[in-house]
Amino acid sequence: MILSKSQFVRGVKCPKSLWLLKNSDVPRDVPDEGQQARFETGHLVGRLARDLFPGGREIPFNPDDFEGMIRQTRAWIDSGVDTLYEATAQANGGFAMADILRREGGGWALYEVKAATGLKDYHLYDAAFQFKVFRDFGVDVRRVFIVHIDRSYVRHGDLALRKLFTVEDVTAQVLAMREEIASRHRGLAAMLEGEMPDRDIGPHCSRFYDCDYASWCWRHIPERSVFGLYRLPGSKKFSLYDRGVLKIGELPGDFNPNFIQSLQIAAEETGRPVVRRGAIRAFLTGLRFPLNFFDFETFMEPVPRFDGQRPYQQMPFQYSLHILHADGRLEHREFLADETRDPRPPLIARMLSDLTPEGSIIAYNKGFEIGRIRELATFEPARARELLGLVDRFADLIVPFRGGGFYHPGFNGSFSLKSVLPALFPDDPELSYQALAIRDGGMAMTAYATLHLEEDPAERAKIRADLLSYCRLDTLAMVKIYKFLNGL
Numbered sequence: 001m002i003l004s005k006s007q008f009v010r011g012v013k014c015p016k017s018l019w020l021l022k023n024s025d026v027p028r029d030v031p032d033e034g035q036q037a038r039f040e041t042g043h044l045v046g047r048l049a050r051d052l053f054p055g056g057r058e059i060p061f062n063p064d065d066f067e068g069m070i071r072q073t074r075a076w077i078d079s080g081v082d083t084l085y086e087a088t089a090q091a092n093g094g095f096a097m098a099d100i101l102r103r104e105g106g107g108w109a110l111y112e113v114k115a116a117t118g119l120k121d122y123h124l125y126d127a128a129f130q131f132k133v134f135r136d137f138g139v140d141v142r143r144v145f146i147v148h149i150d151r152s153y154v155r156h157g158d159l160a161l162r163k164l165f166t167v168e169d170v171t172a173q174v175l176a177m178r179e180e181i182a183s184r185h186r187g188l189a190a191m192l193e194g195e196m197p198d199r200d201i202g203p204h205c206s207r208f209y210d211c212d213y214a215s216w217c218w219r220h221i222p223e224r225s226v227f228g229l230y231r232l233p234g235s236k237k238f239s240l241y242d243r244g245v246l247k248i249g250e251l252p253g254d255f256n257p258n259f260i261q262s263l264q265i266a267a268e269e270t271g272r273p274v275v276r277r278g279a280i281r282a283f284l285t286g287l288r289f290p291l292n293f294f295d296f297e298t299f300m301e302p303v304p305r306f307d308g309q310r311p312y313q314q315m316p317f318q319y320s321l322h323i324l325h326a327d328g329r330l331e332h333r334e335f336l337a338d339e340t341r342d343p344r345p346p347l348i349a350r351m352l353s354d355l356t357p358e359g360s361i362i363a364y365n366k367g368f369e370i371g372r373i374r375e376l377a378t379f380e381p382a383r384a385r386e387l388l389g390l391v392d393r394f395a396d397l398i399v400p401f402r403g404g405g406f407y408h409p410g411f412n413g414s415f416s417l418k419s420v421l422p423a424l425f426p427d428d429p430e431l432s433y434q435a436l437a438i439r440d441g442g443m444a445m446t447a448y449a450t451l452h453l454e455e456d457p458a459e460r461a462k463i464r465a466d467l468l469s470y471c472r473l474d475t476l477a478m479v480k481i482y483k484f485l486n487g488l
């Protein structure tokens with residue numbers, strides 16, 4: 001049976017996952033929008049990196065004719081082509097495509113491009129497997145490189161590819177893995193001829209990436225289980241699981257919970273929330289009217305488009321602001337940048353005029369908003385004083401929850417807005433994210449990052465309206481949470 005490099009890496013992660021892929025009809029989990037966006041980002045970065053070695057010839061991808069791709073690769077190598085993109089090889093039960101294959105120093109060098117910002121262990125498995133396949137195919141590969149993004153690059157003017165990308169020589173690591181790769185390849189091939197391996201769930205399910213058979217393999221885990229215990233390290237979760245403990249109500253006597261976990265266990269036992277009014281009151285009395293409920297949306301991209309932007313920098317492009325006055329009046333203000341320009345200058349100007357000059361600024365997980373505001377201050381020094389002056393006014397609405405003021409069994413060990421809202425307001429149609437086209441921050445990020453590529457003005461306008469609806473809901477939700485806590 002032929003293994004591609006991604007199948008080989010899957011087998012290294014978990015042989016059962018590879019067996020299910022090759023030998024079963026068990027459906028795989030569908031990639032969510034974020035994973036889909038990461039695949040697309042990978043392709044985009046791969047194409048861009050070719051310009052590091054211009055003038056090469058691309059083997060056209062044809063999923064119905066891999067044989068043809070392999071023949072074409074062989075023909076171009078034999079005819080003296082120096083640089084190939086997507087060179088394709090198959091030998092000894094292995095199949096691989098190389099992002100860039102280049103004649104160098106009397107032999108060949110193989111470049112594998114990654115959209116990541118550093119070297120990961122699965123990159124080495126990936127590269128070492130490719131090295132083996134191309135060598136077995138008869139290509140004299142002597143050096144192997146991983147090309148990845150350098151996060152410290154800051155764009156100024158034209159894109160500087162040699163600064164955007166880091167080219168890391170991994171030849172020594174790949175050579176050291178030759179025996180391991182050959183033996184794993186033989187082992188996986190033999191495993192695929194037999195019955196499904198008896199492999200239980202474990203930390204390997206999220207090694208390298210989240211396994212797409214998780215829904216199937218994890219189906220015996222109840223919705224509220226020890227895996228939802230607040231901030232319990234993964235190793236401890238699996239050690240409970242290995243002792244046969246699945247439910248929070250079954251925790252053994254020697255389990256030593258932290259403070260929030262003890263509230264979680266109590267709420268689970270009674271099926272009712274735990275309320276500690278003192279902690280809630282301490283938070284509420286620190287707030288000053290008018291209350292500015294504030295939330296940023298950000299996007300990030302591997303290849304910076306604007307001056308002063310770094311790869312994968314969190315770029316604020318939108319905010320929503322609900323202002324609650326002492327007399328009960330509620331105002332809404334919002335901003336969504338023009339997707340074709342750097343969003344930061346207009347956002348700074350509008351934000352500084354929209355926020356009230358006094359009163360608390362309330363965010364949910366304020367560290368994120370404060371972090372972006374500090375970056376904006378560095379970006380625009382002329383407004384730095386005003387921007388940094390906002391920082392001390394921030395209050396964090398997660399504090400009453402994280403501080404143990406209120407725990408609901410429905411939180412399932414998480415205080416994210418997406419966990420808290422359905423538990424507190426199960427029947428509030430105004431707070432239903434499911435009714436929205438954009439339902440979470442990841443979707444908002446992807447929608448905005450690709451919006452400038454959308455050519456249909458009507459579709460652009462719709463996406464912009466969807467973004468506004470989503471962000472508005474986040475701050476409206478905060479207002480409702482505040483009122484709920486106040487009501488306690």
Ligand code: SF4
Nearest residue numbers: 014017205211214217
């Ligand atoms: S979910 Fe875990 S145990 Fe199941 S196939 Fe994937 S990695 Fe293996």
